[in-house]
Amino acid sequence: MIAPLIRKLEQFQPLSPEERAALEAMPSRLREYRRGEVLIEAGTCADESALLLRGCVFRFKLTPDSRRQIVSIQVPGDFVDLHSFVLQPIDHSVAAATPSIVARVPHRRIAELLDKFPHLTRNLMWDIALDGAIFREWLVTMGQRSAVEQIAHLFCELYLRLERVGLVKDGGFDFALTQQDLAETCGMSAVHVNRSVQTLREKRLIVLDHKRLTVLSLGKLIEFANFDPAYLRLLK
Amino acid sequence: MIAPLIRKLEQFQPLSPEERAALEAMPSRLREYRRGEVLIEAGTCADESALLLRGCVFRFKLTPDSRRQIVSIQVPGDFVDLHSFVLQPIDHSVAAATPSIVARVPHRRIAELLDKFPHLTRNLMWDIALDGAIFREWLVTMGQRSAVEQIAHLFCELYLRLERVGLVKDGGFDFALTQQDLAETCGMSAVHVNRSVQTLREKRLIVLDHKRLTVLSLGKLIEFANFDPAYLRLLK
């Protein structure tokens, strides 16, 4: 069930069989969430971290005057709030974009695991650092790219991250975010998202229909978005 | 010399006298940089991390079509690229905004330190996670705030971060970024930065002159920017 996480962590450095076994045996509480349900509330102190097994969740923050910004989109294998292991109270909320299954791992278990396998700490540090690298690229996107490029860039990123965990089929993937969600991700209005998506359709780069996104030519989409996948640390 | 770093790390959890001593004795190579000089080049693999002792440096990324986005502004006490300890090659460059003094700490030394003081690992994890929290808030700023609010928000953040390391004097601090730098930080044009700064002046919130920023009323600036300092994890 947590194979995707292991696969991801090993992109930093291979795990020993013992480490892998310990991760697989890591005690956790499975829980399902309905679409829209809030998993974690900003400002609270949790004693466990959420590992996304199936579905899609996003992290978001609210400004004091209640505008919402989505700061991250998580796919299966992502340790959604691993950082809450050290950073409490948590500075953002987490909500389910689709029906999702999450393993909640007590911090105590993580601590025990790290005491037993100190080397694993580096893998987790790497995961937290990778999280930061994605934020940096999002900053570049929001600061320097036009609306259409922003959306194309996000689609490229999701394509590759989902491919890493084996969730790309027939050149596409399930995409449950509404245009309003996309708007809050890219910092633009929903109307403008709508028009930007249509531009991508007209350019025959994507098909987005019935909550499914098909990338017609990943090469062309990457070129259009000025996308450089280096920041995702994908190993083949 | 590295007192500010220790002061910062202890905001997560207190260090033992031994840990503190080990940090102070941490071998490093001091180096000075001139304004504009590049410390670290994106895409390279470094075997050391840079700890900023004096001055101001910023991290930035270039898009494939050569637009520049500043993703972080570092002040003394910041471990500028601690994440390069686990994340190689580095995904961004670092350049000096003012003449700066940096301690370069070999990764081998960091590894030795962590082997000896496993608990210290949590403090460094915290520092990397805090880095991420700031990115998240920057995403909120770029996505949801107007140009004037963005700049006001950045000024609030810098004020509090500099205050933490004792660099706020007479209600203000040295501020060496040019308006072009600010533009590349906030993702807007330099002309628009200029007009936004003037708005803040007209509202009698700040004085910005001769590379010095004075905040006339921090309370009012915070209110204007919709600023919530929680994400900075400042302890009094």
Add this chain to the structure above:
DNA sequence: CGGAAAGTTGACATTCGTCAATTTGTGTGG
């Protein structure tokens, strides 16, 4: 089948970017 949510469209307002000229500030060599 019906209601609500999501997507789409058009008209118009606002914010912000671009360009180019001008002024101000800064550092350097004589």
Add this chain to the structure above:
DNA sequence: CCACACAAATTGACGAATGTCAACTTTCCG
């Protein structure tokens, strides 16, 4: 100390990108 050159800041005019509002259509889901 002055003169010069260059970087930075400022200004105005204009255009492009994006937001807002409101109506309408389509899809989703019980």
